[in-house]
Amino acid sequence: MEVLMFRKIMEQYCTIQKTYGVKKNLLLLFCLLSVIPLQGQLTDSIYHTVDRLAKASAPHIFKRLEEKASAFEKQAVTPREHTAMLILRCNMGYHYRKSGMSQKAIACYESAWKNYQDHQLTDYDIIEYCLKPLGNLYTISGNFTQAENTIKSYLFLAEEQGNRVQRVAAVLNLSVVYHNTGNFHTAIRLLEKYLKNTVPDTKQKALLLNNLATNYFALEEYEKSEAILKQATQTNPEITSPMYRNMAQLAKNRDQVILAQQYLDLAEKAIREQPSQARDIARLYVEKSELSTINGDTAQARKLLYTALGFLLPNHNKNALPNRETLYPENTLIAIFDALASLENDMETSLYYYELSFYVTGLLQKQIISQETKILHGNDNRIRSEKCIDLLYNTYKNTNKDHYLERAFFYAERSKASALKGAISQKSLAEKFPGDSLLLKENTLSSIHENTVNKLVRAQLTGQGKDSVRLYTKTSNRLNLELKSLRHKIDEKYPETPFSGISVPLLRNKLKNDNASMIVYFSGKQHLYIFAFSRNGAELHRKDNTSALREEIRHFISFFDNPSRINNDVTAYSRSAYQVYRSLIPSGILNTEYLVIVPDGLLGFIPFEALLIEPAQSDNYNRMPFLVKRQKMVYQTSADLYLREYRYTEKEKLLGIFPIFESTPMELRYSEEEAESIRCITDADILSGKDATKANFLEKAGNYDIIHLSTHASGGNFVIPANIEFRDDVMLLHELYGLQLKPALVVLSACETGIGKLQRGEGAISLARGFQYAGANRILFSLWKVNDRATSRIMTLFYQNYQKYASASAANHQSKIDYLEDKEVPLAQKSPYYWSGFVYYGNIQHEKLPVSSQIIVSGTIVALLCTALFIEFYRRKKRKRHRSARGR
Template sequence: MIRSFFIFLFLTTSMGAFSQSLTDSIYNDLDTFIANKPNENSLHALGERALHYTSRVEEKEEKLALVILQCNLAYYHKSFDHHTEAINLYENAYRNYSGNQLIGYDIIEYCLKPLGNLYTIRGDFTNAENTIKQYIFMAGKQGDEPQKIAGIINLSVVYHNTGNYDLAIKILKEAIKNPEIGTEQKNLLENNLTANLIALHKIEEAQKTLSLGQEENNSVEDYKNAAQMAFREQDFDQALHYLEKAGSKLIKSPDFTARQIAKIYVEQSDVYLASEQFQKADSILRAALAILIPVFDGKKGPVEEELYPENTLLDIFDGLAYLATDWQEALKYYDLSFYVSHLLQQPINTQEARIINQRENRKRSEKCIELLYQHYQITGETEILKKAFDYAESSKAVVLKEALNRKSLLKQYPKDSLLIAEKELASKQETTIDLLVRSQLTNSSEETIQAIITELNRINFSLKKVRRSISQKYTEDKIPRFTIEQIQEKLKNEKAGMSFYFYGQDAIYQFIITESLADLKQIPFDNDLKISIQNFIAFFDTPSAINNNINSYKTTAFELYRKLQLDQLNEVENLLIIPDGVLGFIPFEALLTHKTRTNIYKEMPFLMKHSKMFYNTSAAFYMNAQVREKGEKVLGIFPVFEGRKRMLKYSLDEAELMRANPKAQIFVREEATKANFLKQLGQNDILHLSTHASGGNFVVPANIEFIDDVMLVHELYGLSIDPYLVVLSACETGVGKLQKGEGAMSIARAFQYAGVQNLLFSLWQVNDYSTARLMQEFYQSYDKTHSAFVANQQSKWHYLENEEISNPKKSPYYWSAFVYYGVPETVESGNGYFYIIIISTLLSILIIAIALKYKKPKG
């Protein structure tokens, strides 16, 4: 007993001594590093020591010492402009600090604040916002008002960079009222307020906010804002004067970075460019490049191996491309911008932030296509057209492509633990975002919202780590590329032609591709074209818009057909449209192929009568489409919403049609719950949702309704499903907030993101009665052809030819809302199982329909 006591005493004493020794070692290494003037070599060596300590720390004091070491390492990496390394270290430090419930260290000041700022610098705006909001909340709980104000200042920068100027102004003005703010913070608040006012062209108010005092009291930001105001007023000399003052002030500060100096150079180049001093603009951009890339000699452009993720490089390369007199040199610089942009986006894990970052790439793509188009006009070289097509395709639905590519990789390696973990984390991220959106919409408590944000940050750290490992393990995680020749071969096999649109700021570019033709057209964005597009889309806002002005509709429908140059594809049997921008809201089937005098809709020359039409989001989705088992298992969701204002009376007709299929599982009324939908989701070949849906607005995202709940797009993003076909018999399922290059953030896109290849969805608030009729025609045709592509066209044909339907109800508003995105399957012989049942069902429905005049929009 006594011996056992001494052994225990010896062991605990020795462990305590070891713990103290390890803690001391960590602090000693850090002290030595700082004392010996840190450089990149010693920083690397200390990083290796930190990795060594990571696997050894056990006690809380050891773990706290490691957190302090990681934060210091991150600080010095940041000072050397090693932003990726700094972010990873700050993330690890906070994960260790919060996960081990450590105390005794100002984690806001030394970790979360710089981490949020680095996220902003790298364009990871979603994580920047979440991190900053997290430490604002923490500071509030601690009663630390200066730290809370600092968070508001940094949050306003995020809002500024994402174009939310009004929101930035709102929080800044509120913070300025705080009586506890010091002089330095008030100056920072006013500077950020000035910058946002300038962005909104509120120059007079900005001038009142900014007041330059004595030189020693003015900050770098004071001078930069003054330069911006002078620049807006085209006082270029004054703008350059203030920027020189800003540069001088910056150099005198003790901790300025090369990046900050380079940014001032870039702003000076903008002034030189605006004042047409092109030589000076070019020279100062090259000087900025030499600061950021010391090996750059000022003449030949840098190579990719010398580049790193830094957004100032984007400004420099874009500027040099604009100034280049040779189109090939310009493309070379734009390509360097694309490469740096790719490096910047690699660690970004949220859709929202990735989409925001794609906006600038979209603008670059247009500039590259314009350069190539001009050269193509001169030479007609096919290689030029191919290169232009590559730029256009690479800027389309990038975030959606990446998501589907990850799903494809998991299908190839279904047992890979990294890919499985990535899938689970990505799904959890989306469902947590869904929870956050719902909490914000229902005005949940600040504590609840912050708990969700903390969980989101935790998921983000883990997801980044897993995706880094995946990118190191797999080389085939890149989006597959293809050639024009491969597209032509596929189009030949499918007797199809393609009209591929790139919707730019100054023009629409169109690539017309058939088995024997590849051509590039530019459609100038003149006022007539804009009006034609706006007017045509507006015809589908209300059921009566077309009927009230048929002649105007006919004129617009034919004009737009010609302006979109679809007449060049009038020989193709099957027509693939790859729209872009607002063109995605156009029902191309309802365009007219020539002028007509008739006001009888079934006699009008609709494009739908000329070719069988299908759509896709990008050429990649068309080329990489997988052959899938069609099957006959159907899941039908029919909430009906009886007793409510927006009851879907004719949805019951769709449900009855579905019941004819013995392999259909139908949920009607109270059974049409979200839980039943999710439970049966992966067990069916066709999903049919006859319900209400909405494209959302700036506050509420796109959503689809069940009898008991609403499903937002984020919850759909978190799913991983692979049915053969999804039919969205609801309003506005193809409508949502339009994101440049990515398309509408719609319910349809959310299903694509979840893994669905073939979809039938709507572009406006469809009519309940006509939708039920179209769906009946669709499934009758589908039963015979087993082709959703063909069935969609035939349902519209039959609707127009039906003598029981009056001419006003044959307006394109009633039949052209549904568009098919997917592959053009070949027609098969159906077994006719449903045919007799369908005919009898249709006859009874027609008798009822004639007697009833109740017509209600589904939406």
């Protein structure tokens, strides 16, 4: 090694000599030669530091060792030195983890894993000493996407090496991730597959069975869970702490509290007999406190929780409330604070504990890049927010003080679409500092990462094989680590401002300027809260019997399942539409030109315009008192987004994408007419037929202010994500996350573009949300499988009115009124199914009425020409067979 190093140094010296001469570089030669012994000593120095770790305990020693490790990393160049650094980082990770410093441990293991991959090291058990503890740390810190990627990485390695023990270990840990993310069926399939096809030793088989029992318990299949757990204990008589804890859960479910306590005592004994971490025993004490609460012994429950807190915060003063400065990212702390909050009788103390939980959750989320994982954490925040709102609502009702309403509104808004708002804030930061290299790199890496995730999803859906899945998983894992490191640097440079709430006076002032009222919904597990802001003031309402209300809402939404559902029972629809109106719209709110709706949960699938403000006196749709006839409706994802300013351009360029799919079973006959009408009205750039490819869209979309997509789309399901079709390919939702668009308006003239998997607080994970994520300020999208012909007509009317008013909000409203008043439309097709499917999310644009008679005349001529064109198309093609919906 030294000979090779000497040869390399002499080559460098000769090059310098030719350039600068001999005399001036004798000193340089001496300096270069002096590196040789240092290089030989570096490996020994690193291993000496590894030895010192075993004796380290005080924080200042860890700090000095960290500084040494950072210096060594800069000097390491040979494979031996990189291997030594790998061992050092893994040992540091172990000691940090043992000392309860999880985030520092994660950073060390991440550094070791990157070193292993970058330098293609092999002479080290990377699974046992790096990837297994790293995957476990990701899991317990709630970084589930990164946990899954890491565990899959060493599952693939174990399969390549034929290492059965590590393969089963990976399956065990992967099933825990699936369980913690609510994917119980996925966990069960994985565990049952390995129990059937693998021959693990008795201990691992018992652990597989235990995890299987845990997932069946989560699905409330208690008898099956108990039978599997019994089989686990028979397989391996050495009962582990997790098994005892499962037994305690089953006993608690049967109200056998004393038996459950006995099992937890046995679990504690098993934990203490093994080398364990503070969090393991702390988590057990949280479970013990739950049993005390069930028994009504709140004093004992508090004592157990403070004992648990003592394990995690050994220096905490038991006579004082914890403060934020002592906290760190740890899920068990959240469980303790939530439990303490629920035991408090004093509202302010209870809210303080909940705030500590929010704070620790925020610390955990800072380590997370994956949007899916952020959404999962947002769900926990929603549950906590509901409890806070409930406390404040009761005080508000007792005191009638708006102060408590405003505080409740703070919790409702903070938990609403937090992942989406975070993405929008990141894009705003990039726009504010367009030349910042860190932000530019983050944008690039984020796009590459989302495209990689998209390829991974496609590979799994199409069965491309393990090699492709492994490649994309490995790439995604590496990009996650790079993005995490980059995000840390960005947060240091541009510290994120915590959400401090919305100024209700500021909100009411904007509503006044927009001549609007606003209803903000918060849909909780126990109650539906309704915040109403109007010129009369602010009100907070709570709806009880949420299960009955949800059934009422689902019944109303079901009328839009197909075109004939309403027409077959107009009376039932009318009754339901009025009943839902009475339940959701507070009296006295309809006294402004606009009504802004901020829906939540199932309410996001309601076409509010189709509600009836009075009981219908007739089955004639023209005479029904639809809300759309009374109010101009605008929707928003949150009140916070409503308050944000949006950019405008005088002359907006429109790009229309119309695949049409002619001469195929997917043909959208009226989409062609829609294209011609829009071209005639707006002078748009149209890509139709074979030109409407995904590649053309990706190339051109960033150059336009308005993007119009008229095609097939689907809201997806639990396996396939939401997607939209181009002429040559389909675009999955993740590809939208990777786009950098800045359109002022996106119009999704397709089926189910607002439908997707419903996530509490975040709403439907739909194509519409994907375009918002990509940068769209305003968006018009559909709530169901819209009719092809009616959609074409609605879109023509929308753009006619958009040209007239220069306001998407006004145009969307007027297009529905015009459709209802159009005498050419058959009465049956004036059902709300045909006209109320498109909802507009965005701000209120004030209408710009034409002032010149010449403009009015020319606009009328354009409208007549387009109407004539529409009629001509209809006559020419009316005998063709066509699909009736823009979904699949």
